[in-house]
Amino acid sequence: MKSATNASGSGTSLYVHVPFCVVKCGYCDFNSYVVEDRTVHDLFLDALAIELRREWRFGPPVSVFIGGGTPSLLDPERLERFFDILEQAVPLRDCAEVTMEANPESLTEEKARLARARGVNRMSMGVQSFQARHLRFLDRAHSAEKAASAFAALRAAGHTNVSIDLIFGIPGETAGEWADDLERALAFGPDHLSCYNLTFEPGTRLHRDLQQGKVEPNDEEVDRAMFLHTRERLLAAGFDAYEVSNFAGRGGPSRHNDHYWLQGDYVGVGPGASSHRAGVRSTNLKAVEAWANALLAGQPASASAETLRPAQRFAEAIWLGIRRRDGLDVGAAAQRIGVDAGLATAVTEQHVRAGWIQNDGSRIRLTATGLLLADRVGGDYLEIGLSR
Ligand SMILES: C[S@@+](CC[C@H](N)C(=O)[O-])C[C@H]1O[C@@H](n2cnc3c(N)ncnc32)[C@H](O)[C@@H]1O
Ligand code: SF4
CATH class of the missing domain: 3.20.20.70 (Aldolase class I)
Structure with missing residues (x-):
């Protein structure tokens, strides 16, 4: 395709x-x-x-x-x-x-x-x-x-x-x-x-x-x-x-x-904006005055920053990727992030059996039925990242 x-x-x-x-x-x-x-x-x-x-x-x-x-x-x-x-x-x-x-x-x-x-x-x-x-x-x-x-x-x-x-x-x-x-x-x-x-x-x-x-x-x-x-x-x-x-x-x-959706790097500016660079996610102060006053005083405008664990990034790559018509190349995502692609196998097999995920050997994507359950299916993949 x-x-x-x-x-x-x-x-x-x-x-x-x-x-x-x-x-x-x-x-x-x-x-x-x-x-x-x-x-x-x-x-x-x-x-x-x-x-x-x-x-x-x-x-x-x-x-x-x-x-x-x-x-x-x-x-x-x-x-x-x-x-x-x-x-x-x-x-x-x-x-x-x-x-x-x-x-x-x-x-x-x-x-x-x-x-x-x-x-x-x-x-x-x-x-x-x-x-x-x-x-x-x-x-x-x-x-x-x-x-x-x-x-x-x-x-x-x-x-x-x-x-x-x-x-x-x-x-x-x-x-x-x-x-x-x-x-x-x-x-x-x-x-x-x-x-x-x-x-x-x-x-x-x-x-x-x-x-x-x-x-x-x-x-x-x-x-x-x-x-x-x-x-x-x-x-x-x-x-x-x-x-x-x-x-x-x-x-x-x-x-x-x-x-x-392809997990590319982005910089977010403005109150409450998030950035994602090289596996680090940070979020700005939300209130306009607090965000602005921090910047005017030469202080950091971010309220939080977290380094995502590789398993978390992999889980998010699948969560985002399956929503696209082109789906996601799981092996390529695993290699890019440096994790074992097998982390996702059990969830994928379960969802293929349920008829929610189509797996053509390299790429996975939501089926017509899966599209109706995108949040639930995506949520199951996100859990891979929680435990490791
Ligand atoms: C953050 S809004 C900004 C766009 C613009 N301010 C507006 O309201 O038209 C982006 C889009 O998210 C969608 N959106 C926001 N909250 C939503 C919700 N609770 N459920 C579904 N769609 C939502 C709306 O379609 C909206 O146009
Ligand atoms: S409050 Fe209304 S107008 Fe403002 S961003 Fe949200 S949806 Fe758009």
Whole structure:
């Protein structure tokens, strides 16, 4: 089978976290804050300049991902300054993929043009749903109409690689509503789609509501039907299901995500951002002021660092790799990390018997049934890393 990507996992990617949002969505556990005081945006930019100068010393990145939070929330002047800072430390123009996340409520054609002029060649917009009641349930600050006009603004600004994020499995959502969401997203003509099954993340308002019995999760069978419909419909529309939740159209797969799934090195800057370099994982201080003040005082911005044990890295390589359509070459991963490939044999044999994993002798990947159980199957592989 032809590889869906030309990613190799070598080189280093850059992730830049912009931690501000218009509202805090009840389902979201990303490190993001509603901050009215715009001087905090300036503090963020001051500290970002220091962190980038300190942390990026790798030449052109494999990919850059400007995520959040909501990067499109920065006003045009601050967005210009943001790119000035980025450009001073990183040769953006030599980078094959520079993605920026945008939310419909804050994206304007002016900002879309500005981003494109500064080297962003891939936009990822969080639409999540087109149904007014589900947008309300998710606390989204935009309407279906606003999503359409923001998408049009991206095209008007000349963006030719635009991805859309959608969420399915919202409590009370019907299969028909989800099918309608997919059609409305396809009607935009996106170049890539990410379709996530809603998860109840501990620490979120949604999770608390679940525990207090205020919301009930959707019926599992309905969620499964939505998942299967997504793959079928997007395949028919010419998309490549290159990962459990990700579908590549004309824009191809996300190089940034592929690099991450292949366990490539990456540097994360911004509050709460994680980095992974040569088997060491570190995570920044989460609060904007604490992170910024540490940098301004010349102190480390990281809150924790851990050296992953080889068995842990191997377990994570499988956990990430089986989610990709191309699967994972277990022997090659074991050799790269320096462990015995046999560590995974018992789990693989068990999952092959259950019909969840396909093993062609060198590569393993999730079967059609396994795709529906990706988190559970991945979790079994992660356990290999816990005990050794
Ligand atoms: C961190 S968000 C940033 C994007 C942007 N701020 C937005 O909200 O559109 C990235 C994506 O993760 C997905 N996501 C976040 N929390 C989720 C959850 N609990 N369940 C499923 N998908 C989730 C959403 O589709 C979202 O677009
Ligand atoms: S989903 Fe996006 S907009 Fe909502 S809180 Fe999370 S990062 Fe912010």
